[in-house]
Amino acid sequence: MARSSTFVDVAIIGAGPYGLSLAAHLRRRAVEHRIFGEPMGPWKTNMPPGMLLKSYPWATSLSDPDSEFDLKRFCAERALPYHDELMPLPLSRFVDYGEAFQSRYVPAVERKSLIRLEPGAGFLRATFDDGETVEARRVVVSVGLSPFKRLPPEAALLPAELCSHSSEYGSLDGLDGREVVVVGSGSSASDLAALIHERGISVSLVARRPKLQFADGPRHRSWLSRAIAPMSGIGHGWTLATCAKYPQLIQHLSKDLRIRLANHRALGPLGGAFVRDRVVGKIPALLGQEIRHVGTHNGKVMLNLVDPCGAERLMKADHVIFATGYKIDVSRLRFLNPALLQHLQLVDGAPQLSAHYEATVPGLHFIGPAAANSFGPVCRFVCGTDHSARHLARHLSAVLARYRPALQLRPLDRTVLP
Ligand SMILES: Cc1cc2nc3c(=O)[nH]c(=O)nc-3n(C[C@H](O)[C@H](O)[C@H](O)COP(=O)(O)OP(=O)(O)OC[C@H]3O[C@@H](n4cnc5c(N)ncnc54)[C@H](O)[C@@H]3O)c2cc1C
Known part of the structure:
Protein backbone atom coordinates (compact mmCIF):
# COMPACT_ATOMS: atom_id res chain seq x y z
CA MET A 1 0.00 0.00 0.00
CA LYS A 149 0.30 -11.50 -30.40
CA ARG A 150 0.27 -14.31 -32.95
CA LEU A 151 1.61 -13.59 -36.43
CA PRO A 152 1.72 -16.19 -39.19
CA PRO A 153 5.22 -17.12 -40.43
CA GLU A 154 4.48 -15.30 -43.72
CA ALA A 155 4.47 -11.98 -41.83
CA ALA A 156 8.18 -12.37 -41.09
CA LEU A 157 8.83 -12.02 -44.83
CA LEU A 158 7.28 -8.56 -45.02
CA PRO A 159 8.82 -5.21 -44.11
CA ALA A 160 7.18 -3.55 -41.09
CA GLU A 161 5.65 -0.69 -43.13
CA LEU A 162 3.68 -3.20 -45.21
CA CYS A 163 2.24 -5.33 -42.43
CA SER A 164 1.06 -5.10 -38.84
CA HIS A 165 -0.89 -7.01 -36.21
CA SER A 166 -4.37 -5.90 -35.16
CA SER A 167 -3.06 -5.13 -31.66
CA GLU A 168 -1.05 -2.22 -33.08
CA TYR A 169 -4.19 -0.05 -33.55
CA GLY A 170 -4.87 2.45 -31.84
CA SER A 171 -5.24 5.27 -34.14
CA LEU A 172 -6.01 4.37 -37.76
CA ASP A 173 -4.39 7.59 -39.08
CA GLY A 174 -1.48 5.76 -40.69
CA LEU A 175 -3.83 3.84 -42.98
CA ASP A 176 -5.46 6.86 -44.68
CA GLY A 177 -5.19 6.71 -48.46
CA ARG A 178 -3.96 3.13 -48.51
CA GLU A 179 -5.51 -0.04 -49.83
CA VAL A 180 -5.74 -2.41 -46.88
CA VAL A 181 -6.32 -6.14 -46.46
CA VAL A 182 -7.35 -7.51 -43.06
CA VAL A 183 -6.57 -11.21 -42.56
CA GLY A 184 -8.82 -13.03 -40.06
CA SER A 185 -12.46 -13.66 -39.23
CA GLY A 186 -12.74 -12.99 -35.49
CA SER A 187 -13.94 -9.90 -33.72
CA SER A 188 -10.67 -7.98 -34.11
CA ALA A 189 -10.81 -8.55 -37.88
CA SER A 190 -14.44 -7.48 -38.31
CA ASP A 191 -14.15 -4.53 -35.89
CA LEU A 192 -11.06 -3.19 -37.60
CA ALA A 193 -12.42 -3.74 -41.10
CA ALA A 194 -15.66 -1.90 -40.21
CA LEU A 195 -13.82 1.06 -38.69
CA ILE A 196 -11.36 1.28 -41.58
CA HIS A 197 -14.20 1.15 -44.13
CA GLU A 198 -16.19 3.82 -42.26
CA ARG A 199 -13.14 6.07 -42.45
CA GLY A 200 -13.35 5.92 -46.23
CA ILE A 201 -10.32 3.65 -46.64
CA SER A 202 -10.47 0.81 -49.16
CA VAL A 203 -10.42 -2.47 -47.21
CA SER A 204 -11.03 -6.18 -47.88
CA LEU A 205 -11.22 -9.16 -45.56
CA VAL A 206 -9.41 -12.43 -46.25
CA ALA A 207 -10.16 -15.48 -44.09
CA ARG A 208 -9.63 -19.21 -44.00
CA ARG A 209 -13.18 -19.83 -42.80
CA PRO A 210 -15.83 -20.33 -45.45
CA LYS A 211 -18.24 -17.96 -43.69
CA LEU A 212 -18.03 -14.87 -41.51
CA GLN A 213 -19.75 -15.59 -38.23
CA PHE A 214 -21.14 -13.12 -35.75
CA ALA A 215 -22.47 -13.46 -32.22
CA ASP A 216 -26.26 -13.53 -31.91
CA GLY A 217 -27.84 -10.15 -31.37
CA PRO A 218 -29.44 -9.51 -28.00
CA ARG A 219 -32.93 -10.99 -27.80
CA HIS A 220 -35.47 -12.03 -25.25
CA ARG A 221 -34.91 -15.67 -24.20
CA SER A 222 -37.69 -17.83 -22.79
CA TRP A 223 -37.20 -19.54 -19.42
CA LEU A 224 -36.94 -22.85 -21.31
CA SER A 225 -34.09 -21.71 -23.54
CA ARG A 226 -32.38 -20.19 -20.50
CA ALA A 227 -32.72 -23.51 -18.69
CA ILE A 228 -31.35 -25.47 -21.65
CA ALA A 229 -28.50 -23.06 -22.31
CA PRO A 230 -28.01 -20.71 -19.36
CA MET A 231 -26.42 -17.36 -20.00
CA SER A 232 -23.03 -16.50 -18.53
CA GLY A 233 -20.60 -13.63 -18.90
CA ILE A 234 -18.64 -15.61 -21.48
CA GLY A 235 -21.49 -17.07 -23.56
CA HIS A 236 -24.45 -19.45 -23.46
CA GLY A 237 -24.56 -23.10 -22.37
CA TRP A 238 -23.85 -25.20 -19.31
CA THR A 239 -20.14 -25.68 -20.06
CA LEU A 240 -19.42 -21.97 -20.27
CA ALA A 241 -21.76 -21.13 -17.39
CA THR A 242 -19.93 -23.65 -15.16
CA CYS A 243 -16.53 -22.37 -16.29
CA ALA A 244 -17.56 -18.76 -15.56
CA LYS A 245 -18.96 -19.53 -12.12
CA TYR A 246 -16.46 -22.07 -10.83
CA PRO A 247 -13.04 -21.42 -12.40
CA GLN A 248 -11.41 -23.17 -9.42
CA LEU A 249 -12.91 -26.51 -10.51
CA ILE A 250 -10.96 -26.48 -13.77
CA GLN A 251 -7.75 -27.04 -11.81
CA HIS A 252 -8.85 -30.61 -11.14
CA LEU A 253 -9.34 -31.59 -14.78
CA SER A 254 -6.82 -33.34 -16.99
CA LYS A 255 -4.29 -31.20 -18.81
CA ASP A 256 -5.86 -31.90 -22.21
CA LEU A 257 -9.32 -30.97 -21.03
CA ARG A 258 -8.04 -27.78 -19.45
CA ILE A 259 -6.34 -26.75 -22.69
CA ARG A 260 -9.50 -27.52 -24.65
CA LEU A 261 -11.62 -25.49 -22.24
CA ALA A 262 -9.18 -22.57 -22.23
CA ASN A 263 -9.60 -22.32 -26.00
CA HIS A 264 -13.35 -22.98 -25.93
CA ARG A 265 -15.36 -20.68 -28.18
CA ALA A 266 -16.22 -18.29 -25.39
CA LEU A 267 -17.75 -15.22 -27.08
CA GLY A 268 -15.79 -16.12 -30.18
CA PRO A 269 -13.85 -16.24 -32.35
CA LEU A 270 -16.82 -14.42 -33.82
CA GLY A 271 -17.57 -10.90 -34.89
CA GLY A 272 -19.51 -8.95 -32.28
CA ALA A 273 -23.30 -8.91 -32.80
CA PHE A 274 -23.41 -5.15 -33.32
CA VAL A 275 -20.82 -5.13 -36.09
CA ARG A 276 -22.55 -7.58 -38.50
CA ASP A 277 -24.49 -4.90 -40.39
CA ARG A 278 -21.38 -2.76 -40.72
CA VAL A 279 -19.48 -5.58 -42.45
CA VAL A 280 -21.81 -7.90 -44.37
CA GLY A 281 -22.56 -6.55 -47.85
CA LYS A 282 -20.32 -3.53 -47.26
CA ILE A 283 -16.80 -4.92 -47.17
CA PRO A 284 -15.49 -7.33 -49.81
CA ALA A 285 -14.64 -10.64 -48.15
CA LEU A 286 -12.59 -13.43 -49.73
CA LEU A 287 -13.49 -16.47 -47.63
CA GLY A 288 -12.21 -20.04 -47.56
CA GLN A 289 -8.76 -18.78 -48.59
CA GLU A 290 -5.38 -20.03 -47.40
CA ILE A 291 -2.39 -17.74 -47.77
CA ARG A 292 0.10 -19.79 -49.76
CA HIS A 293 2.76 -17.15 -50.15
CA VAL A 294 3.36 -13.48 -49.45
CA GLY A 295 5.79 -11.23 -51.22
CA THR A 296 6.31 -7.64 -52.28
CA HIS A 297 6.32 -5.96 -55.65
CA ASN A 298 6.82 -2.24 -56.34
CA GLY A 299 6.19 -1.35 -52.69
CA LYS A 300 2.96 -3.37 -52.48
CA VAL A 301 2.14 -6.59 -50.62
CA MET A 302 1.31 -9.53 -52.89
CA LEU A 303 -0.83 -12.26 -51.32
CA ASN A 304 -0.98 -15.56 -53.13
CA LEU A 305 -4.28 -17.17 -52.03
CA VAL A 306 -5.61 -20.64 -52.65
CA ASP A 307 -9.18 -21.88 -52.10
CA PRO A 308 -10.23 -25.42 -51.00
CA CYS A 309 -10.55 -26.52 -54.68
CA GLY A 310 -6.96 -25.50 -55.29
CA ALA A 311 -7.80 -22.40 -57.36
CA GLU A 312 -5.18 -19.71 -56.88
CA ARG A 313 -5.51 -15.95 -56.99
CA LEU A 314 -3.19 -13.02 -56.45
CA MET A 315 -4.19 -10.09 -54.28
CA LYS A 316 -2.40 -6.77 -54.06
CA ALA A 317 -2.52 -4.22 -51.23
CA ASP A 318 -0.62 -1.31 -49.72
CA HIS A 319 -0.83 -2.82 -46.26
CA VAL A 320 -1.92 -6.08 -44.67
CA ILE A 321 -3.16 -6.33 -41.09
CA PHE A 322 -2.99 -9.77 -39.50
CA ALA A 323 -5.92 -10.03 -37.07
CA THR A 324 -4.70 -13.48 -36.18
CA GLY A 325 -5.15 -13.40 -32.43
CA TYR A 326 -2.91 -14.29 -29.52
C1 LIG B 1 -9.26 -6.34 -29.48
C2 LIG B 1 -9.65 -6.95 -28.16
C3 LIG B 1 -10.97 -6.85 -27.74
C4 LIG B 1 -11.36 -7.41 -26.53
N1 LIG B 1 -12.66 -7.29 -26.14
C5 LIG B 1 -13.04 -7.79 -24.94
C6 LIG B 1 -14.38 -7.63 -24.48
O1 LIG B 1 -15.24 -7.10 -25.18
N2 LIG B 1 -14.69 -8.11 -23.24
C7 LIG B 1 -13.77 -8.73 -22.43
O2 LIG B 1 -14.13 -9.12 -21.32
N3 LIG B 1 -12.50 -8.91 -22.85
C8 LIG B 1 -12.12 -8.46 -24.07
N4 LIG B 1 -10.83 -8.62 -24.51
C9 LIG B 1 -9.88 -9.36 -23.64
C10 LIG B 1 -9.27 -8.40 -22.64
O3 LIG B 1 -8.39 -7.51 -23.27
C11 LIG B 1 -8.48 -9.10 -21.61
O4 LIG B 1 -9.22 -10.13 -21.06
C12 LIG B 1 -8.16 -8.14 -20.45
O5 LIG B 1 -7.70 -6.91 -20.95
C13 LIG B 1 -7.10 -8.69 -19.63
O6 LIG B 1 -6.85 -7.74 -18.63
P1 LIG B 1 -5.43 -7.65 -17.98
O7 LIG B 1 -5.58 -6.77 -16.79
O8 LIG B 1 -4.89 -9.02 -17.77
O9 LIG B 1 -4.49 -7.00 -19.10
P2 LIG B 1 -4.56 -5.67 -19.95
O10 LIG B 1 -5.86 -4.99 -19.86
O11 LIG B 1 -4.05 -6.05 -21.28
O12 LIG B 1 -3.47 -4.73 -19.21
C14 LIG B 1 -2.10 -5.10 -19.21
C15 LIG B 1 -1.38 -4.21 -18.23
O13 LIG B 1 -0.04 -4.68 -18.13
C16 LIG B 1 0.86 -3.59 -18.25
N5 LIG B 1 2.15 -4.13 -18.68
C17 LIG B 1 2.42 -4.91 -19.76
N6 LIG B 1 3.73 -5.20 -19.78
C18 LIG B 1 4.29 -4.62 -18.67
C19 LIG B 1 5.60 -4.55 -18.14
N7 LIG B 1 6.64 -5.15 -18.72
N8 LIG B 1 5.80 -3.84 -17.01
C20 LIG B 1 4.77 -3.21 -16.39
N9 LIG B 1 3.50 -3.24 -16.85
C21 LIG B 1 3.28 -3.94 -17.98
C22 LIG B 1 0.15 -2.64 -19.20
O14 LIG B 1 0.69 -1.31 -19.10
C23 LIG B 1 -1.26 -2.74 -18.65
O15 LIG B 1 -1.39 -1.91 -17.52
C24 LIG B 1 -10.41 -8.08 -25.71
C25 LIG B 1 -9.08 -8.18 -26.14
C26 LIG B 1 -8.71 -7.63 -27.35
C27 LIG B 1 -7.28 -7.76 -27.78
Missing part, protein backbone atom coordinates in the same frame (compact mmCIF):
# COMPACT_ATOMS: atom_id res chain seq x y z
CA ALA A 2 2.35 2.69 1.20
CA ARG A 3 5.49 2.90 -0.92
CA SER A 4 8.37 1.15 0.86
CA SER A 5 12.01 1.77 -0.04
CA THR A 6 13.06 -1.21 -2.13
CA PHE A 7 11.22 -4.06 -0.46
CA VAL A 8 7.54 -4.78 -0.77
CA ASP A 9 5.28 -7.69 0.07
CA VAL A 10 3.49 -7.80 -3.28
CA ALA A 11 4.46 -6.28 -6.64
CA ILE A 12 1.69 -6.32 -9.24
CA ILE A 13 2.96 -6.05 -12.80
CA GLY A 14 0.15 -4.64 -14.93
CA ALA A 15 -2.62 -2.12 -14.31
CA GLY A 16 -5.34 -3.45 -16.59
CA PRO A 17 -8.64 -4.84 -15.24
CA TYR A 18 -6.89 -7.78 -13.54
CA GLY A 19 -4.08 -5.87 -11.83
CA LEU A 20 -6.37 -3.02 -10.74
CA SER A 21 -8.96 -5.40 -9.29
CA LEU A 22 -6.34 -7.30 -7.31
CA ALA A 23 -4.84 -4.03 -6.01
CA ALA A 24 -8.30 -2.87 -4.85
CA HIS A 25 -8.73 -6.08 -2.83
CA LEU A 26 -5.20 -6.00 -1.38
CA ARG A 27 -5.70 -2.40 -0.31
CA ARG A 28 -8.88 -3.31 1.54
CA ARG A 29 -7.00 -6.09 3.32
CA ALA A 30 -4.10 -3.74 4.14
CA VAL A 31 -1.61 -5.97 2.32
CA GLU A 32 1.47 -3.92 1.44
CA HIS A 33 1.80 -3.75 -2.35
CA ARG A 34 2.87 -1.67 -5.32
CA ILE A 35 1.32 -1.78 -8.77
CA PHE A 36 3.14 -0.96 -12.01
CA GLY A 37 2.01 -0.32 -15.58
CA GLU A 38 -0.17 2.05 -17.55
CA PRO A 39 -3.74 2.07 -16.17
CA MET A 40 -5.98 0.41 -18.79
CA GLY A 41 -2.93 0.67 -21.11
CA PRO A 42 -3.81 -1.64 -24.04
CA TRP A 43 -7.45 -0.50 -23.97
CA LYS A 44 -6.27 3.09 -24.55
CA THR A 45 -3.55 2.46 -27.10
CA ASN A 46 -3.94 -0.97 -28.72
CA MET A 47 -7.61 -0.99 -29.64
CA PRO A 48 -9.17 1.24 -32.27
CA PRO A 49 -11.26 4.19 -31.08
CA GLY A 50 -14.90 3.47 -31.92
CA MET A 51 -14.56 -0.25 -31.14
CA LEU A 52 -17.51 -1.87 -29.39
CA LEU A 53 -16.85 -4.48 -26.73
CA LYS A 54 -18.27 -7.89 -27.44
CA SER A 55 -18.89 -8.86 -23.83
CA TYR A 56 -22.21 -7.92 -22.26
CA PRO A 57 -22.13 -4.73 -20.20
CA TRP A 58 -23.27 -6.69 -17.12
CA ALA A 59 -20.21 -8.93 -17.50
CA THR A 60 -17.65 -6.18 -18.03
CA SER A 61 -16.99 -4.84 -14.55
CA LEU A 62 -13.79 -4.74 -12.56
CA SER A 63 -13.91 -6.31 -9.09
CA ASP A 64 -13.97 -4.17 -5.95
CA PRO A 65 -14.22 -5.61 -2.43
CA ASP A 66 -17.86 -4.60 -1.84
CA SER A 67 -19.03 -5.24 -5.42
CA GLU A 68 -20.37 -1.71 -5.37
CA PHE A 69 -18.69 0.02 -8.32
CA ASP A 70 -19.70 -1.99 -11.35
CA LEU A 71 -20.18 -0.58 -14.83
CA LYS A 72 -23.90 -0.07 -14.18
CA ARG A 73 -23.20 2.07 -11.12
CA PHE A 74 -20.58 4.09 -13.03
CA CYS A 75 -23.08 4.81 -15.83
CA ALA A 76 -25.80 5.71 -13.32
CA GLU A 77 -23.48 8.14 -11.50
CA ARG A 78 -22.69 9.91 -14.76
CA ALA A 79 -26.18 9.68 -16.26
CA LEU A 80 -24.88 7.59 -19.16
CA PRO A 81 -27.13 5.15 -21.02
CA TYR A 82 -26.81 1.57 -19.80
CA HIS A 83 -28.49 -1.77 -20.38
CA ASP A 84 -27.27 -5.16 -19.14
CA GLU A 85 -27.53 -6.78 -22.59
CA LEU A 86 -29.39 -4.75 -25.15
CA MET A 87 -26.76 -2.12 -25.91
CA PRO A 88 -23.14 -2.43 -26.97
CA LEU A 89 -20.45 -1.03 -24.71
CA PRO A 90 -18.22 1.49 -26.51
CA LEU A 91 -14.49 1.19 -25.86
CA SER A 92 -14.20 4.83 -24.71
CA ARG A 93 -16.85 4.27 -22.01
CA PHE A 94 -15.10 1.18 -20.73
CA VAL A 95 -11.78 3.06 -20.58
CA ASP A 96 -13.47 5.91 -18.64
CA TYR A 97 -14.95 3.36 -16.25
CA GLY A 98 -11.57 1.63 -15.75
CA GLU A 99 -9.88 4.97 -15.04
CA ALA A 100 -12.64 5.98 -12.61
CA PHE A 101 -12.18 2.63 -10.86
CA GLN A 102 -8.44 3.23 -10.71
CA SER A 103 -8.71 6.70 -9.16
CA ARG A 104 -11.29 5.48 -6.63
CA TYR A 105 -9.62 2.25 -5.50
CA VAL A 106 -6.02 2.21 -6.74
CA PRO A 107 -4.74 5.80 -6.60
CA ALA A 108 -1.03 4.94 -6.55
CA VAL A 109 -0.28 3.21 -9.86
CA GLU A 110 3.35 3.61 -10.92
CA ARG A 111 3.63 4.10 -14.67
CA LYS A 112 6.79 2.20 -15.42
CA SER A 113 7.74 -1.05 -17.11
CA LEU A 114 9.30 -4.15 -15.69
CA ILE A 115 12.38 -5.04 -17.70
CA ARG A 116 13.87 -7.86 -15.61
CA LEU A 117 12.57 -10.35 -13.06
CA GLU A 118 15.03 -12.66 -11.37
CA PRO A 119 15.18 -14.89 -8.31
CA GLY A 120 16.61 -13.66 -5.00
CA ALA A 121 17.01 -15.35 -1.61
CA GLY A 122 13.38 -15.80 -0.55
CA PHE A 123 12.10 -13.00 -2.79
CA LEU A 124 11.96 -11.96 -6.44
CA ARG A 125 13.96 -9.01 -7.73
CA ALA A 126 12.18 -6.76 -10.23
CA THR A 127 14.06 -4.12 -12.21
CA PHE A 128 12.16 -1.32 -13.95
CA ASP A 129 12.88 0.84 -16.95
CA ASP A 130 13.71 3.86 -14.74
CA GLY A 131 16.50 1.85 -13.05
CA GLU A 132 14.67 1.14 -9.79
CA THR A 133 15.01 -2.35 -8.33
CA VAL A 134 12.26 -3.68 -6.10
CA GLU A 135 12.52 -6.84 -4.03
CA ALA A 136 9.15 -8.49 -3.50
CA ARG A 137 8.01 -11.51 -1.54
CA ARG A 138 5.34 -12.07 -4.16
CA VAL A 139 5.11 -10.90 -7.76
CA VAL A 140 1.79 -11.08 -9.61
CA VAL A 141 2.08 -10.86 -13.39
CA SER A 142 -1.05 -9.45 -15.05
CA VAL A 143 0.25 -8.18 -18.39
CA GLY A 144 -2.77 -9.22 -20.47
CA LEU A 145 -2.59 -10.36 -24.08
CA SER A 146 -0.39 -7.72 -25.74
CA PRO A 147 2.95 -9.55 -25.31
CA PHE A 148 1.49 -12.64 -26.99
CA LYS A 327 -1.18 -17.37 -28.14
CA ILE A 328 0.06 -17.41 -24.57
CA ASP A 329 3.74 -18.32 -24.49
CA VAL A 330 5.54 -17.10 -21.37
CA SER A 331 8.93 -17.53 -22.98
CA ARG A 332 7.97 -14.36 -24.89
CA LEU A 333 7.89 -12.31 -21.68
CA ARG A 334 11.26 -10.70 -22.15
CA PHE A 335 11.50 -9.64 -18.52
CA LEU A 336 11.61 -13.25 -17.28
CA ASN A 337 15.19 -14.18 -16.55
CA PRO A 338 16.31 -17.58 -17.97
CA ALA A 339 16.74 -19.05 -14.47
CA LEU A 340 13.09 -18.31 -13.73
CA LEU A 341 11.91 -19.56 -17.10
CA GLN A 342 13.78 -22.79 -16.60
CA HIS A 343 11.84 -23.49 -13.40
CA LEU A 344 8.45 -22.63 -14.84
CA GLN A 345 6.44 -25.72 -15.61
CA LEU A 346 4.26 -24.98 -18.63
CA VAL A 347 0.93 -26.17 -20.01
CA ASP A 348 0.93 -25.50 -23.74
CA GLY A 349 3.11 -22.39 -23.31
CA ALA A 350 1.21 -21.01 -20.28
CA PRO A 351 2.40 -21.40 -16.69
CA GLN A 352 1.10 -24.36 -14.71
CA LEU A 353 -0.61 -22.74 -11.72
CA SER A 354 -1.60 -23.89 -8.25
CA ALA A 355 -5.02 -23.29 -6.72
CA HIS A 356 -3.62 -19.87 -5.68
CA TYR A 357 -2.53 -18.79 -9.18
CA GLU A 358 1.07 -19.55 -8.17
CA ALA A 359 3.51 -20.86 -10.78
CA THR A 360 6.13 -23.51 -10.11
CA VAL A 361 8.52 -20.69 -9.15
CA PRO A 362 7.54 -19.97 -5.51
CA GLY A 363 6.16 -16.46 -5.04
CA LEU A 364 5.42 -15.87 -8.73
CA HIS A 365 1.72 -15.65 -9.65
CA PHE A 366 -0.06 -15.11 -12.96
CA ILE A 367 -3.61 -13.79 -13.41
CA GLY A 368 -5.64 -12.84 -16.50
CA PRO A 369 -5.32 -14.58 -19.88
CA ALA A 370 -2.05 -16.32 -18.90
CA ALA A 371 -4.04 -18.24 -16.25
CA ALA A 372 -6.59 -19.67 -18.72
CA ASN A 373 -4.92 -23.07 -19.06
CA SER A 374 -5.34 -23.57 -15.31
CA PHE A 375 -8.55 -21.63 -14.54
CA GLY A 376 -10.42 -21.78 -17.84
CA PRO A 377 -11.78 -19.38 -20.44
CA VAL A 378 -13.18 -16.83 -17.99
CA CYS A 379 -9.58 -15.62 -17.46
CA ARG A 380 -9.58 -14.32 -21.04
CA PHE A 381 -12.31 -11.81 -20.19
CA VAL A 382 -12.89 -8.96 -17.81
CA CYS A 383 -15.51 -10.95 -15.91
CA GLY A 384 -12.74 -13.27 -14.67
CA THR A 385 -11.31 -10.48 -12.50
CA ASP A 386 -13.60 -11.21 -9.56
CA HIS A 387 -12.39 -14.73 -8.85
CA SER A 388 -8.68 -14.01 -9.19
CA ALA A 389 -8.81 -10.75 -7.19
CA ARG A 390 -10.91 -12.10 -4.31
CA HIS A 391 -9.17 -15.43 -4.08
CA LEU A 392 -5.60 -14.21 -4.45
CA ALA A 393 -6.05 -11.23 -2.09
CA ARG A 394 -7.43 -13.57 0.60
CA HIS A 395 -4.57 -16.01 0.06
CA LEU A 396 -1.80 -13.39 0.02
CA SER A 397 -3.22 -11.67 3.06
CA ALA A 398 -3.12 -14.98 4.95
CA VAL A 399 0.37 -16.09 3.87
CA LEU A 400 1.97 -12.67 4.29
CA ALA A 401 0.47 -12.12 7.75
CA ARG A 402 3.25 -14.20 9.26
CA TYR A 403 5.80 -11.57 8.19
CA ARG A 404 3.92 -8.71 9.85
CA PRO A 405 5.36 -7.53 13.15
CA ALA A 406 3.17 -8.25 16.18
CA LEU A 407 1.03 -5.26 17.19
CA GLN A 408 3.23 -2.87 19.13
CA LEU A 409 1.52 -1.66 22.34
CA ARG A 410 2.70 1.72 23.51
CA PRO A 411 2.23 3.01 27.04
CA LEU A 412 -0.80 5.31 27.33
CA ASP A 413 -0.03 8.97 26.91
CA ARG A 414 -1.43 10.26 30.22
CA THR A 415 -1.18 13.88 29.18
CA VAL A 416 -4.13 13.55 26.84
CA LEU A 417 -6.29 11.57 29.26
CA PRO A 418 -8.79 13.40 31.44
